[in-house]
Amino acid sequence: MSKPTLSRFLIDQQRMPDSTCPAELRLLIETIARACKVINHAISKGALGDVLGSLDSENVQGEVQKKLDVIANDLLLDANEWGGHLAGMASEEMEAIHPIPNRYPKGEYLLLFDPIDGSSNVDVDLSVGTIFSILRAPEHTSGRDVEEGDFLQPGHCQVAAGYAIYGPQTLMVLTVGTGVYEFTLDAEIGSWRMTDGPLKIPTGRREFAINMARRRQWSPAISQYVEERILGAEGPLGVDYNMRWTASMVADVHRILKRGGVFLYPEDHRNGKAKLRLLYEANPMSMLIEQAGGAATDGANRILDAEPVGLHQRIGVVLGDPQEVAIVSGQLADA
Ligand code: AHG
Ligand code: MN
Ligand code: MN
Numbered sequence: 001m002s003k004p005t006l007s008r009f010l011i012d013q014q015r016m017p018d019s020t021c022p023a024e025l026r027l028l029i030e031t032i033a034r035a036c037k038v039i040n041h042a043i044s045k046g047a048l049g050d051v052l053g054s055l056d057s058e059n060v061q062g063e064v065q066k067k068l069d070v071i072a073n074d075l076l077l078d079a080n081e082w083g084g085h086l087a088g089m090a091s092e093e094m095e096a097i098h099p100i101p102n103r104y105p106k107g108e109y110l111l112l113f114d115p116i117d118g119s120s121n122v123d124v125d126l127s128v129g130t131i132f133s134i135l136r137a138p139e140h141t142s143g144r145d146v147e148e149g150d151f152l153q154p155g156h157c158q159v160a161a162g163y164a165i166y167g168p169q170t171l172m173v174l175t176v177g178t179g180v181y182e183f184t185l186d187a188e189i190g191s192w193r194m195t196d197g198p199l200k201i202p203t204g205r206r207e208f209a210i211n212m213a214r215r216r217q218w219s220p221a222i223s224q225y226v227e228e229r230i231l232g233a234e235g236p237l238g239v240d241y242n243m244r245w246t247a248s249m250v251a252d253v254h255r256i257l258k259r260g261g262v263f264l265y266p267e268d269h270r271n272g273k274a275k276l277r278l279l280y281e282a283n284p285m286s287m288l289i290e291q292a293g294g295a296a297t298d299g300a301n302r303i304l305d306a307e308p309v310g311l312h313q314r315i316g317v318v319l320g321d322p323q324e325v326a327i328v329s330g331q332l333a334d335a
């Protein structure tokens with residue numbers, strides 16, 4: 001049987017009894033997927049398209065913006081502004097929210113995105129991605145513009161989440177709350193075709209992902225977890241572990257969805273500061289991971305229950321194999 005397209009998958013979802021995917025949401029996801037095709041095209045041009053390198057600007061995160069951070073941000077805004085499905089958007093690359101301009105009809109959803117995740121990898125041709133999260137606007141906002149507070153909903157309120165990964169293949173990994181499905185871009189015909197799903201995180205795989213250069217900032221619990229795995233067969237666990245770190249959360253999370261293991265970007269134990277953004281990175285990835293049978297905590301508590309207090313709030317992230325996440329999060333004795 002031929003592989004169903006993303007459109008076919010979404011229409012089937014829409015027609016399911018008790019569907020979690022009404023037509024408006026389906027059309028919004030299709031628009032995002034179309035924008036990701038354009039981003040993919042821009043990235044693939046590389047030096048030939050004058051899309052590599054940095055700008056002089058910094059984003060609200062205090063990061064130097066790559067050209068592609070801004071190109072992808074603008075592509076997502078342009079693609080999603082006029083379709084009538086959204087009340088507003090928010091992005092890692094924009095200090096303030098982006099309400100839908102009055103010249104366009106407004107819809108009932110909010111879109112939050114990390115336009116290019118792993119952008120330090122763009123110039124060296126490693127995998128990068130686009131992460132997105134969809135919320136319902138708290139009430140139909142036809143009478144007023146959306147406000148920042150409308151976006152500050154805990155992750156368990158997300159109605160859909162996903163990412164595109166621009167790697168050896170271009171993939172879209174998506175959930176509308178009914179499992180996680182993978183679509184591969186067939187570039188010749190411009191169509192996303194389902195190539196895997198529902199994804200289930202393999203358990204018991206001995207692989208972890210962490211930026212070792214930050215070890216002096218780890219809590220004793222994180223230090224112990226990593227130290228025991230580095231000791232491997234010569235330590236208390238008696239078995240070897242492997243380590244991978246790509247500096248693209250999309251790539252690391254995708255590996256975990258397909259191959260198992262655990263991803264850690266804990267907060268700095270000394271001052272409580274974290275790197276990854278709750279609304280654009282941690283929440284959508286946590287929804288995908290939970291939908292695939294995994295777990296996601298901030299090192300102690302479920303990420304999807306975190307109450308956001310700011311648009312660009314950061315949070316510690318431990319996600320993947322539920323057994324490993326439980327060990328790190330102090331919910332299980334290390335065995
Ligand atoms: P972004 O490129 O959107 O700013 O995100 C980068 C994030 C994430 O993708 C990755 O896991 C992490 O930052 C890498 O951090 P280090 O540079 O500390 O390795
Ligand atoms: Mn960034
Ligand atoms: Mn990112």
Ligand code: MN
Nearest residue numbers: 114115116117
């Ligand atoms: Mn980014």
